Structures are given as structure tokens and as C-alpha cells.
Amino acid sequence: MGIKLLLANDHIEGIRYYETYRKNGGYTTAEKAFKMSPADIVEEVKKSGLRGRGGAGFPTGMKWSFLAKPEGVPRHLVCNADESEPGTFKDRYLMEFHPHLFIEGLLISSYALGSNATYVYIRGEYAWIPDILEQAIAEAKNAGWLGKNILGSGFDCEIYVHRGAGAYICGEETALIESLEGKRGNPRMKPPFPAIQGVWMRPTVVNNVETLAAVVPIIQMGGEEYAKIGVGRSTGTKLLSVCGNVNKPGVYEIDMTCSVEEFIYSDEYCGGIPKGRSLKACIPGGSSVPIVPANLLLKTAKGETRYMNYESLSDGGFATGTMMGSGGFIVLDDAQCVVRHTMTLARFYNHESCGQCSPCREGTGWMYKILKNIEYGKGKMSDIDLLWDIQRKIEGNTICPLGDAAAWPVAAAIRHFRDEFEWHVKNPEESQTRNFGLAHYADPIHVPASA
């Protein structure tokens, strides 16, 4: 049984309401935090080794220490709750069932960063969650946790919930800032970074929901204790949202020490693949990260067991590894078609591109059209190389990471599943009636003996 920090009180009925949350030790960490200095809190977060849970995995303490603090200029904490990555729904779970844990994290972080007005930018499609959050904020305010002079510390803080209007791109931090300011959600050119000039050109920190919620256990137990959980630079616990072909899809908290195999097959987590089918491929960190076949998912190219943490999942780089990403764990069994799956993702990125810079605006649509041809039996052999070339010319050449996010899934699919693409091209009619199946994707990989 792994350690639970964020979802430790998950079994308690009514934990989403203030009274229950408070009775179960809620807001005691905030009490502790207000006795500390803001700099000490930042120091604890640094010690904890907490890494951003939104996908990039950047150390949170370091991000906080970059925040500019010019005299007389307000600073802001913005919570990125625009969780739109296909396959990722962990933040929704936190906000829906543990809103007070989230608010406590927001409060402590706001105090640490000196943000008197903190914003939660929430995905437009999460239509019912702003009500839950606003109710929780009102409860917290009634109990004196928000507003003026909190706990007599002289620190004022208000939390505002801002609804997005349904754009994936607004999950990119600078596009989110633009949208929060009421403008079109186009990513900004960097530099200046938000830590220097963010919302209304004021210093801003943008963090993911789970990151901010994790600040609560960090302050509660101390940064060093938190860092003892997990392995290496993957400290603490991570929420994973599992979907696809597993017996028990849902949100799980792991302490980053379990192996991928255990995570998929054990009854504590996903409970295996349903209907006696076998594992074909998996995207372990949300739609943007590279897809890997079963053999490379369970073992690294060196033949070592792969674990559910940042380092182990990215072992082997993009050639044979993948990424932890945002924790959207998508499992595909042998009845799934990787070509079709890649086409679906390409359609998503084509639809969500903001249209600001040329490679992403034009390239995403092109990739989708080619993939559509291959999927529906109209593809050519040269299309596969063309796809490879297009993704190569998008990746790294765009303003924001959406270009990379659109390129990586296509690149990985071709890299690992080229046989399946070629089969589609060579068998245009057969590919319309049946799937390529598991083929050799779960076969043990040949590990060259080390010299």
C-alpha cells in the first residue's frame, strides 16, 4: 500500500465541506504556515524537491525563487486549472472532492509568494466545478481563512475563480495570462517570463492545481520528510488519472516507487486489462507525451524494470522512453489501432492550435489530413516519411510547446509502430475491416550485452 498524502482523506464522507475538512485536521497546516516567514516556506518547498505536476516537471521551489519582487508592485499567484490534456483529469478530482485542501494550498502559497489576489483559471468545460470552488472559498472566508488580516498576520488574500472559454491553448501559462487579462488566448513571446512580467505585467507565478495542493503536506511534514518519499529527483506522491483499456480506470495516488507493470496489473491500481486482452501500448503522461509499445513500457531498452517516476519513464530519451507528463495514463489493448489513435490526437492538436505561428497553424492540419488518408486506406508509403518530416519541422520551431506536443505523438507512433502504418498503406481494404493487432509489440526486446 503506497503512501497517500493528497488523497489520504478520500474515504471520509463530506470532506469537500469545510466542517468535515476542519474536523479532520484541515487548515492546521495553514496555521503552522502563518507562524513561519514566507521565505521559510519557499525554502521548505525547495527542500521538498517538488516538481511541477502540470507536465513539464520543473522544480517548484526554483520557480518560486525566480519571482521578481520589485517595491510597490503587486505580485500574483495564478493557479492553472485549465486541465485540458486528453487523458488527464486528476485536477478535476482534486477540485471536485478536495476543494479545501486545494484552497489551503493556494492560501499557503499565496502567503509565501506575497500574492494578495490569487486567481484560479479553470477550464471552461468543467462547468460545475467553479460552483464547488466558490462555495468552498465562501466557507473559508467565513471561517477567517481568506480576506483581510488572516489570523492576525497582517496578510490579506482573496481567491478568484476565473472560467476559461474552452481552449486547450489557455493551459499554456502565457496564453492563460492573456486570457485572464481578457484578451485572446495567444501565447506570449518569452522573455519576459511571467516571473518578471506576467498578469498585467506584474510578477506572476503560474502553478498546477496538484502542485499547489502538494504544498500542504510539504509544510505539514517539512520539506525534508517529503523528499524522503519517492526516489531520486522524483519526490513525494503523484496523482495519475488512468483511462483506456483497464479494469479500474480512475484517479490514483502513487509514491513513485511502484513499477509500471505493478501499476497496470495490481488490484490496488488499474487491475489489469479487461476481457483477457493484452497490453499493446501506453501513453503514460497525457496525450502529448510519446506513445510506447508494451515491451518498452514495462522494461527500458537496457532491460531494466521501468518505474512510475520522472526519471525511469524518460529513461532512454525519446528514442526508447517517454515522459511522466501530467499523469494522464492512457492504456491501449491489442484491439486498438495506433494509426487511428494518432489521427485522433492529430485532429485534437489541429483543432486547438491558436494559429499564431506558422509551423503549428499549418503543420497540425496537414498531419491530420495525411493521417486521415492512411487510416481510411488512402495513404501512400511516402506519406509516412512525409509525416516524419512535417513533425520534425514543427518541433522546437514554435512559440509555445503546443507545436512540440502535436509533433511528439506522431513522431513516437511512427518510431515504434511503423509496421502498423505500413500495413495500413499496403492493405487499404483489409485495414478497414480489422485491426493490426498486437503483432510483436509485446515481445521481449533484444538487449545487446554490454561490453
Add this chain to the structure above:
Amino acid sequence: MSEQTPNPNFKVTIDNISIEVPPGTTILNAARMIGGDVTPPAMCYYSKLKNSGGKCRTCLVEVSKGSEKDPRPMPKLMASCRTTVMDGMEVKNITSDRVLDARKGVVEFLLLNHPLDCPVCDQAGECDLQNLSYEHGSEATRYEFKRRTFEKEDIGPYISLHMNRCIMCFRCVYTADQLTERREHGILERGDHAQISTMLGKALDNDFIGNVIDVCPVGALTDKTFRFKNRVWFTKPVDAHRDCPTCSGKARLWMRGEEVFRVTARKDEWNEVEEWICNDCRFHKKETKDWVIEGPSKISRSSVIAQGHYQGNVGCNSSPVLIDKVIGKQPKYTLDIHNISDVNKPNVELSKIDGPAHSDDFGLQKK
């Protein structure tokens, strides 16, 4: 001001050529100070428009050395128009295969849905996209799908909008924003169906809105009063001025014989407007008697299917840097216009021709 301590300049090396520039200069502007072939092309950056640039990605360069203090190379290619120089920075533009490859990709993306209706486009001959694809593009497209089209939209009596040709550089949006008081021109939709439009489809009416025609790098915004009247390369640019109550009145007339076909603002060697002109000068003063003519514009062969860059007598403080000096060989162009056409010979100085350029001026013998 003379008491100020001398501003420490940053030394930056672009394609093996060093120059000292004030801190805060972008790589692109530093390259423009050197001039010639080391200057990256720019489709969306416009030095006169605040916040422009960074979008088209044609000006991507490789920073092979970050600075003297931090010599690490930058991992990604950088948009030179939005990246400021650091002391000791080393930049590769045409000497980097990565840059040329990425740029070729960007040109392909820009042309993907571009209609290539150059034969009937009023911009042809002075189109930045034509120049860019001439220098960096491929001979053929790999795109096999139907090109994207838009519903035609009327944005007023003077300006014609061809959304199909638009490359989304945002220049006109910034122009409308920064030159006029009301925000009446912007982008609708997103992704590959994003389009330029006016608020609620209203006509653009502002004294200076005509300048969006000049900033447009392609034929998306063209002058209705010049529409299908003549080809750009048959008209001769002449600098002229008039006493205008609204603007500086310094303009460029595009004439054929004594007839004024078109009035535009004067542009510098980077094809950027020098001074904005008003709609009255642009659309209504189409007779020679309205203007005091100064003489033929010194534009060398910039706008008439030139090979991308000015190679003449204006703008550049130093003599242009030739590509063979930088990479030790002559560039390979997709095609050399002089091999297939007798017009626009390099030895004929266009500004020295009195009337409009005519095939006779190029010594063509009629059989």
C-alpha cells in the same frame, strides 16, 4: 547628453561577421546593421510596430554561443526578431544547415494554403512571400489536399481583403491598434481557420487605415483604387510630396507615363514604411498636379522581383555583405530569373530610366 558615460556596446558575431550594437538590440536588427545576405528574412516583424514579430518563424537563427558569460549554445532555434543580443553572442544564419532546413520548412508551411494566384494578384512583384519562396522555397509542394478558402468579406470602399492569401503575420492588427484610436480590426477564430476581420463586419474607416495595405507582406490587403489597373513592375516609383493637413505628405507615386496609378508610403530597404501616410493622399490624390515630384525613387531593384534584398544605393550604411564572402561559395537558387527572362537585367539601373520601365529599356530586340 554628451556627459553620459559611453554606452558599453555588445559585440555580436553573425555568420562570422562581428558588429558592436547597443544592449537591447535584437539579433535581427544587429544583422540588418551588417546588411546583405546575413540578414534573416522577416515576414511578421515590423520595426515600426510595437510587439510585432515572433510569429512567422522565418527569421529563426541558431545561437551557437549564448554570451561571453554563458557560452552555452541555445538548444532551440531562436526567433531573431524577438531575441536580444548578449555580449559575445555568436549567431549562425545562412551558415547553419539547421536554420536553412527549418526556414525551408516554414516557407513550405506558409505556402501550404496560399493560393499562388500571383498572376492575378496586385501584390505580385513586391510580395515578401514571393521573394522568400524564391530564395528559400522548394520547387514543388508536397501538399495534396484542397487548399483552405474563406468567404469573401467586404471591408470598405478602399481596401480589398483576400483572406485566402493571408499568412497571419498580425502586422495589420498592430497597425490598426497602434495607429488608430479604436480597435476595429482583429483576428477571429483560431488555428488554421483563424482570419482577419473587422468588428461585426463593419467597414474600416479611419484616416490612416490605408497603411494596412503597405504593411501587408502578401496580397491579403490591397488597394481597391489600384485593383487590376497595372502590374507593379510596369509602373515606375517616383518620390513626391504635397502639403497635407493630416500627414507628412511624403509619398511614393507609382507612375506610367504621366499617369499616377498608385500612391503608397515610402519604404526603406527592409520594405518597411518610413512615414505613415493618410487615406486622402493614398486614395484620392491620383493626379500629377496634386504632387510636387522629387524624382525617381532610389529603390534599386527591391520590389521588382528582386532576389530578396536591396543591392543598391539606399539604406545600408556599409556595402552589402555577399553570401560568397560568408560561406565561401555562391548560393544555389531554385532558378535564376535572368536565365529565363530578358527583363530586369542587373546591369540596367531602374532609377535612371526616365519613363516607366519598358522592355525596350532592357535592350530587347523585337524581331
